[in-house]
Amino acid sequence: MASSSSARGELEKMGIDQLKALKEQADLEVNLLQDSLNNIRTANARLESAAGALNDLSLRPQGKKMLVPLTASLYVPGTLDEADKVLVDIGTGYFIEKTMEDGKDYCQRKINLLKSNYEQLFEVLAKKKSVADEAGMVLQSKVRQLQAATTS
């Protein structure tokens, strides 16, 4: 762990004010990264439910009677049309018509992409967190030293 000890040496050299500023900045970054991680997690959950819904939809035959939701609380009786085609929302107001298979594949690919992003971000977060913790510890020891020096 040569890198961490050299970083520690650098932290020791810095003054208390600098250390405080560094710790605050590191904490801020940790919070930001945590928020991004949470967002990725929610997006992932949404995509997984979308994939599940698609699987469910593929089981229904064409022409099956169903209640069509026209708004959040309004349903109209109707029949399922074109059971093989779905519209997927790819963002920025664009929708693409795909077959059932392609739709499922799209969802799966998106889920995988988000998972890899999540893991990368998690690593960065862990590193930043360790820097913040170290800075905090060094700051505390310095403050204690200063207090001991002033009281004695």
Place this chain on the structure above:
Amino acid sequence: MSSSSPSGSGGDLSERRGIPAAKFIQDVETYLSQSSLDSNSALAFHQESEVFCPVILLFRLQQYKVVEMKLLAQQRDLQVYFSPPLCRLVPFCDEASLVAKIPDIEKCLEVVGTLEARKGTGEALLADFEVSEGIYSRACIEDTDSVCLWLGANVMLEYSCEEATALLKNNLENAKASLEVLVADLQFLRDQVTVTQVTIARIYNYDVQQRRVKQVAPTAITAADS
């Protein structure tokens, strides 16, 4: 405590829907002397203004803040449109959808209007409906006179178009009325918060004045002695 009429456009209300009104203090000195004699309202040290002011004022301020949060949340609930939750392709929804809010009710009214307008023609309507967030599928809606409305609490009722329109209009009016009441409540609350903050500020100024007087008095006495 002498009660003077509360200031602000709220009128002479001692409280409004559970929110206590803040009394406008005419004279800080009498108010403070009264409250120090009254054992119930103990003086507390207010961190920000560093002055002893009656605990009841600080408590009131906190209460107001809590009520304000609650009202703001309710207002957001009524006005912001939430996207519909996912529904499986079964006749009855598993999850409770949100109680209809103002934009949602307006949309429903529009849709029912369109359906009614189409009724005579007898042509089928192709609609893309949301299967899940980001996934839409097509359905064919034939001419039908009935619509189903989700009333919440796992209850869905089938209505004819006219009945549905009437029900939706009623819901919309109720929602709009409660929104108005909510907005008025928030305004009243804002007034009371201002009055309370002004009172705390005046107590602080009075305190500063007292300290200055005390500082001048000893020096005046020493000057008189020497």
